[in-house]
Amino acid sequence: MTIFLFFIVSTVIVVSSLLVILSKNPIHSVLFLILVFFNTAILFIFLNAEFLSMILLIVYIGAVAVLFLFVIMMLDINVAKLRKSFLNYLPLASLIGFIIFLELFYVVSQSKLDIADEASVSLNIGDKFLNNTKIIGNILYTDYFLLFQLSGIILLVAMIGAILLTLRKRSGAKKQNIHDQILRKNK
């Protein structure tokens, strides 16, 4: 059953990643990219790596793909023009692709992991069944508490920095005065 699902999901991944490159409309490309991410997340669930699949959904679809959509809508990129140089890069790109394929093939053929066998990432510690998320949470909030907090501070600094560098008072910028807005009478 799993192997059957695996083939369905991976076919969707391959087809939609081809469509990411081939579709004419950049918005469609991003939507297909989201489909690729989503199906990859399903693949991770097959491997019992539910934490990775959640992260993939949240980070890649929730943040990265939405950012891509924003960028495409903000910038006026002419994809058709860019595509004209596609054939020029084809020989080099196919060479690199071939090399990567060989490397992957070598690694997979050399590895002792049996793919047909169901990989199990989960651990049975004592009688309690622990999943990935629980294990990571247990370590992250106790042993590596300091690192977790420090990452939080780094994110705070990044946020403050972005605001500090971009927020400036310009004359003529339209702004809503909340107080006036609330006190406005209905007409």
Added chain:
Amino acid sequence: MLLNDIKLFSSEIILIICSVFILMYGIFFKDNSQSIKNIFYISVLSLILSFYSIIYFVNPEMSFFNNLLINDTFTLFFKKIVLIGTIVIVLISYNYLIDLEIIKPEFFFLILLSTVGILILISSRNILSMYLGLELQSICLYILAAYKTNDIKSSESGIKYFIIGALSSGILLYGLSIIYGFTNATDFYEISESIKLSLQNDENFLILNIGFVLILSGLFFKIAVVPFHMWAPDVYEGSPTSITAFFTTIPKIGALAFLIKFLNIPFENYYSAWFQILYVVSIFSMIYGSIVAINQSNIKRLLAYSSINHMGFLLIGILVGTQTGIKSIQLYLVIYMISVLGLFTCVLSLKNKSNELYLENIGDFSGLIKKNSFVAFSFAVLLFSIAGLPPLAGFFGKLYILISAIESKLYILSIVAILTSIVSAFYYLRIIKIIFFDEPVNDISVNTSIVSKLIIIISIIFSITLILFVSDILELINSTSILTNL
């Protein structure tokens, strides 16, 4: 997490809490000069409190937070220096930023948090905590470099610093992952054990070498030595002057202290590999830093090149590979920091009378002696000290490093160091010549506040009278040591 961890981490916790408090204070009390003044007092007070807590709460040679951090006496020594330097930076920034009308609560927030990053970097004993400390520090610095948002040069320096810094962090992280793959450990002492074991078994070191070189490149980017120096002059020139003073001293001291610790704890048994790399880097930094600086007309660019030269000089102390080498670096860094901060305080007190701009061009300093003899003479003393003239402080820094180099038979390195010191003396003396003997080209207005006068006087007294108590300082330094094995 135990109560003990909080006690040992108290100096950082004070700074973090105060920085967040400053941010909140800035939101609720809108921009007026009184609230900015209060924020300034809070940040100075928090740095002093943090210094106090290092002396009274933090006991040395104890690991904390599940062995992520450790405070040995060497670390505590550098933590104290970093905090003192940051206090001086905050003091000299205040008037400068008010004058440029770009003072905001976020400035103090960023300075305090980058200090926290440096403190964590110095006290780390795990590659994860080290990386996070380094990132915290550098992200604050990127923002500070671009702090003057209405100035295109400042934005340019911020972007340059950000791109180079992100690249170097990536390289560093890649090296760290390779080291983890090789040794299966993130703790410095465990890495050291693992390398010792591999050396005994005579394993293949190719992959470890790659990781090691990548980490060193990342760290060399941070301390700006040849061939990883390209960003330094542009970034130093573009950033606001008081922040340039911060860049040239505090983060470099932190990164160098970490480099010493990193080479002496995890790679203690791997001396032969890092010796060659540091040797080449040291020679090229000294030569490049001294020769290129000759032709500079901007004081900030000149000090950037001179700091490249100084960093090359300091690497000799690491190369020696003995305790004396490390002690001489500690002495040199203290002297370097005090002289450079004094020098920047002098630079910050000079303004052009006609257009109210701060002077950065060396040619504009001409005839300063006729305007204000106090600032002119302090320039002279501090520049003589940095150049390394015998009775002054800078001479002793160079002397002890050269003694330790000659004791370890690094003759070529010492000869290059002496020759480049002579070359660099030329451009320091050129500034003194312009200040004392050239005819004034424009009207200089000198305004020194009481605080900056005090800073200049302290740095001058230190430079002149170090000869009397150099043995006491060496005794203090000798009482510190790196905990090389547990």
